[in-house]
Amino acid sequence: MPSYSLEHLRTLVAVLDEGTFDAAAVRLHVTASAVSQRIKAMEEATGQLLVQRTNPARATAAGESVARYAREVDLLGKDLRRDLGEDGQEQATYSIAVAVNADSLATWFLPALATAHERFGAIFDVHRDDEEYTVSLLRSGTVMAAVTAAEQAVQGCTSSLLGVMRYKAVASPAFLSRWNPRGDLADLDRIPVVDFDRKDELQRDFVRTATGREPSGPRHLIPTSADFARSIVLGLGWGLLPEQQADAHLRAGALVELAPKHPVDVRLYWQRWNLASPLLDGLTHVVREAAAARLRRS
Incomplete structure (x- = not known):
């Protein structure tokens, strides 16, 4: 070597x-x-x-x-x-690179980073990608840890279940009145949908399950989590929102759930380098704490 x-x-x-x-x-x-x-x-x-x-x-x-x-x-x-x-305040300048999906970053993960910064003085270099893709950043060595949908541990890493992020298919009442007044899921493949980006398969998979057909309706791409949710509230299209984002709008009547009996559950895992490190161990602990408080159990 x-x-x-x-x-x-x-x-x-x-x-x-x-x-x-x-x-x-x-x-x-x-x-x-x-x-x-x-x-x-x-x-x-x-x-x-x-x-x-x-x-x-x-x-x-x-x-x-x-x-x-x-x-x-x-x-x-x-x-x-x-x-x-020997480092004095130097640890506060050290950047830990992590990868996380946008919905986790917008709902539960950021408070974990704030806690880790307060406890350990760590600085974070956050890479945002779809939960199906964050694991590739671990393989490349770009990040030290990742929130991912992949259960199988990357070589040289450990993998542990964080919990389940539940998504609800929702749309605004005005949107449904215009595009789907019957509230029939069979029409879901033909009406406007909001996707996060071109990697986002969540809505498309939901359509395939609900209708047995490939989606063919207009497709908006809104690549930030908060604006993705807001675009659905404003009536651009229907979409799947984490329950942490959807529930307040549902209670207020700003959104309607399309399939209350059929939520989509995504299991999230924490993969990190299999390396004895107080900083990485500390981050892992606070991430698990945050996930336990905000995610569903499997």
């Missing part, structure tokens, strides 16, 4: 985090030429290309492995300095 200096490992992480050699140089307070020389030295030692010189720069398969090693070394070093009392 090649031997890398801490300076070189931190440079690789900076390039991948910042996206360019120039931005990495600013972060590290060195020249772009120095960054390029360090990456080249690592690649020569490895015998493989580690960074694709694209915009933004991306890791190769080998680069992902080395980057994960670099982040693990950095995390362990931070834990050690804190245990030895």
Whole structure:
């Protein structure tokens, strides 16, 4: 195995985090030429290309492995300095990279980060992606932990069930009056729907189950959780909302549930590096606390 200096490992992480050699140089307070020389030295030692010189720069398969090693070394070093009392306030500048789906971020996950920041002084680099895709960020070494729908642990990680996020199919009364006055689920495939983004399959899967057909109606794309909910309240289309977002609107009469007997339950898991780290252990504890308070049990 090649031997890398801490300076070189931190440079690789900076390039991948910042996206360019120039931005990495600013972060590290060195020249772009120095960054390029360090990456080249690592690649020569490895015998493989580690960074694709694209915009933004991306890791190769080998680069992902080395980057994960670099982040693990950095995390362990931070834990050690804190245990030895040598870091002062330095831990407050350390960023823990996590991946989470938008609905969790909007409903229960953010308070967990606030608690972790208060208790441990951690700073967070949050990557938002669909719960079906966050696990890929673990595989690449981009993040240290993730909220994901994938139960099977990524190699080098542990996986534990957080709970169940329940979704309800809802629409505004005005929307239903215009597009589906009979309230018939059989028409659901032909009326306007709101999707979060092009990865969002939740509504499409619901239509397939309810009608046995592929969705063919107009499709809005609203890629923020709060605006996604608001667009449904405003009548752009129907959609599936987490019960934490839907229930107040249902009680107020601003939304109507389309299929009260058929909610959609999504099991969420916490996957994290299988690494003994007080910071990562502490984050895991507060995430589980928050999930237990806000998510349904399986």
